[in-house]
Amino acid sequence: MSKQSERASYTDLAHQGLKNAPLQKGLRGIQQRYGQGALHIWDSFADPSLRKRVKAKRESTLAHLDIVLEELTKNIEQRGGNVFFAPTAQDAVNYVLDLASKKEVQRVVKGKSMTSAEIGMDEALEQAGIKVVETDLGEYIVQLNQDTASHIIAPCIHLDRKQIGRLFHEKLDIPYTDDPPTLTQEARKALRKELLSADMGITGCNIACAETGHISLVSNEGNIRMATTMPKIHVALMGMERVAATLDEHASLLQLLTRGAALQKLSTYVSFQGGPSEKGSPDGPEEFHLVIIDNGRSKILADPDFQEVLSCIRCGACLNICPVYGRIGGHAYNSPYSGPIGAVITPLLHGINNHADLCKGETLCGACKEVCPVENDLPRMLSVLRHKLAYGDPQWNVTPHNKSEHRFFSLWSRLVRTPKLYHILIRLSGVLQRPFLSRDNMVSKLPGKFHGWTTTRDLPPIAESSFRQKWLQNKIASKNVVRKGQKD
């Protein structure tokens, strides 16, 4: 994205997150309830291999994505809908801008969509002089705060009710209150006007269904239904992988999505759209446009190491269990996609070197894989990314990330293969370490370039005598005992 050059570093943002008290409280709440809750639901399934089979179907659909998208397109076009394929983010943005200018659109209402954030849709519309209003309550708050989302399902968990109260007081000109029902009611009033008067509704797409030719959208608030019912034009932005081949596959993905995201059997609304509304209908859009976006996804699809990640249904469960996300929050990831899924998908979409910190920040503990409704092996993919960063990879345009680290480990590898030199050096270090030992006999501050190793952890000191020395001494001693025994 455009703001990359001026963005703050992962480390700085992570530190800010750790110090942000409302964020910490929000993260604790969401992780205790939803992360654990999702695991509990999977455990309660009558059929423990269900998720595996859903994944198998999902992967089969991805392997036939050309056929599946052709079917989806055919069925939507038959109902009079338009389908456009956007190779890049810019192509998608241009398509929507052209459409908006042709139809003289002045006001756009949005349903929560990460794809829209990925391609920078809002900024582009605003630059074209079009008013854009986010209508999901969390996204609306984030927009008023001129901020970005910090969770893929709960965008404003970094703000508490007091901050939101002050924000509404300032921006909506209402008396200060920190009562969530009153704040929600104020947003309801303000947004209702927008929803009833906009000329265009822009949404994402949770899961399309090729067999029937629909996209489907889940929401609890009803804003997405409003945004796809009241304006004359509905534009849906869809990452090209977000499609189920059959209604059957849709059923299982939908139920895993709503359970994984919010422990719900179904969200309040699941709405299906597959074209403009019929002539003479009192509501529904006169025009329906589906923009299917590649923007780097075909490259992921072509790489057997990463194609699995396209099975993701963006439920957010992996954020709700990840120990790293659970501490630092979403902003550190510098992307609409945060948490473990963000740590894999963001580098793949926007450059592996560009987002090198993300895969290194995760711990590879495996919790995300366990909780993922489609059992995505994110830890494996994080390791592959680390490998590419260590050694470089021309196919993904990766250059070795940390040259001095690389040099150090090459030297180290040569050293351990030269035992004599190694032992001398170890013994020498045993002496040299003395000034660095802390009172509790740990190395807690290394000099020069190595200090990073000890900023967040202590190292045990090198032992006075090595295991090898002790072994040798032991051997000599026991030989002596044996000899002594023989003499007696």
Next chain:
Amino acid sequence: MNNHEMFFNKLHSICSQNQGQRTAATFAELAEAHKQIACPVTDSSEPIQQDVVALFQHNATPLNLHVHRCSDWQDAAATIAAIAQQAGLEFTAQKEIIAHDHPDLRQLDLGPLLAKQRIPFHLTSGNGAEIQKNTRNSFIGITAADWGVAESATLIQLTTEGRPRSTSLVPSIHIGVLPINRLLATLEQAYAMLMNIPLPDSFVFISGPSKTADIEAHMVHGAHGPKEMHTILVDTEGKAV
């Protein structure tokens, strides 16, 4: 090459390389192959419940969805009139009600009943602009559902003539009406119904009133859709679907 051809060509060459998983050459073949992998989502912690109405009620409670079981259409009409009497106003200055123009709801004969309370009553038929205006002026929207799903307390509505989408969305209170003989136990059964009919451009699953928990995970009902929802289950004396 046009936009679609370019995209499909590229995708085709990528997918063709996936030797392991690519087995079908056409969509029909793929759909057939998928049928062999059954994936019903079932939760073993669900109470085993023979009575679908009781199951619907059980699942409606946590959603803050009010369920009324009515013995016949007359009883249903009286229940609706009572709700209309008690409920307060939110966006409008006076009480008006709009209902889907559907055979089920015509049996309710609500007009005369509501006239007693001096509540203007509209049907979603006739001029589109008029329907829009009436919908925005109504504090209650009454809709006819195609099916209900007990395991998730859901109503499924197809958008067809006489049943626009905004009736269940714009008024503050939504009352969904369903004859019990169209109440199904599971979502899987509901999907099976959807597979057997030509689907319109729009349809929706509705499970309770609109809600949000975006502010400090505090649950509030009435985010953008109706803040109150009632489901009226009407006994149909075992008449077949």
